[in-house]
Amino acid sequence: MIVRMAPEERRDAIVAAALVIARRKGLGGTTVRDVASEMGTSSGLIHHYFDSMDDVLAAAFDRAASNDLARTMEAMSAGADPVEKLVAFFDNYSVPGSDWTFQLWLDAWAEASRRSAVRATSERLNIEWQQLLAENLKEGVAVGVFDCPDPDGTAWRIISLLDGLSLQVVAHEATLARETISFWIRSYAESETGLAPGSLR
Amino acid sequence: MIVRMAPEERRDAIVAAALVIARRKGLGGTTVRDVASEMGTSSGLIHHYFDSMDDVLAAAFDRAASNDLARTMEAMSAGADPVEKLVAFFDNYSVPGSDWTFQLWLDAWAEASRRSAVRATSERLNIEWQQLLAENLKEGVAVGVFDCPDPDGTAWRIISLLDGLSLQVVAHEATLARETISFWIRSYAESETGLAPGSLR
């Protein structure tokens, strides 16, 4: 029995199914047939909605990363001041059990050089994350709680340190402990913003 | 005409050929047939020397990364003191034109969760890089030129910031300038070691 869906709905379903597979087999390991059978439909259907597999993967990664970003933005908006927001940022960045999202980032960075749609998406989202942090830093400077001469640069450095450390945890698991990198990244942020040690706990 | 090689030699040739392909098509995109035809031999030969493709890829990555490591160690050994060695470390980390090595790192980190041999290799080499840096920091502390309470932690943080920043350059190219990250990483190292700003130039 054919289940006919509205275009929007079906597109969403495809992306959702692709995400399930990507979570299990990696971005690069996600195939048209896998996605189709996950949805319980035929593989031809995927190409009815997407020009190429590259686009499907980019859309899947986009949804996962955008979702994390939105969740973090929401968590930050609950903070009363820039300091609280910064704490919310870090609390949200590495929620336990969401390692698979970061694995997707690793996949995306690696695939970036060979899949243009994925590359464009990861670049855009990376910048959005940096912006989110930078805006909060600027607000803190304006209000006078942060001492930070170059918020944009600081944001890039914090994001990058976070990525570099998370990478070790996700790719190699045992080399670095989760609590350790949580402590390190907060200490670094404190030093970059002129906050007293322990302020971001 | 069959060209018979000594086992050692042939193994090396396979790894070298795999590296040529991996450089062009990525670690994950390297296939048995590609490697074979790069050597001008048959594909069966690869499996005569390696149990699986995973092992070939791990060996190829191992050679590339070990090579970089050795080159950096040598450059550091030319430095007269820990400060000079640290400068040599940074100078060597991001030689222009060796982006492809870093792309291999990106590939390896992404593949780590799905190819155990690659994973073991990248984990080991990541630790070796950290050790290289940590040993130099410890030496500097012993001699009294560095003020650094936790050299091992500092080494991890420097390596991670470097990785996180390099990642943006290699995967996204345009977002961050090379000279910018070179400046940032040196400034960060100065602050972690208690050196005066500009010491690592």
Next chain:
DNA sequence: CGGCTTGTTGCGCACATGTCCAACACCCGA
């Protein structure tokens, strides 16, 4: 109710993939 748009199928095409293996060619030691 009939027609038409369009979502959906299921399979075919042309390749590519890792792995394995019987046969072959080369070199060394007897």
Next chain:
DNA sequence: TCGGGTGTTGGACATGTGCGCAACAAGCCG
């Protein structure tokens, strides 16, 4: 000079790949 050991071949095998397409069916509109 003649085995035997082993490096090497070339293709078989089963499976997987993205993509395209004719046919079918569902639902909307007149």
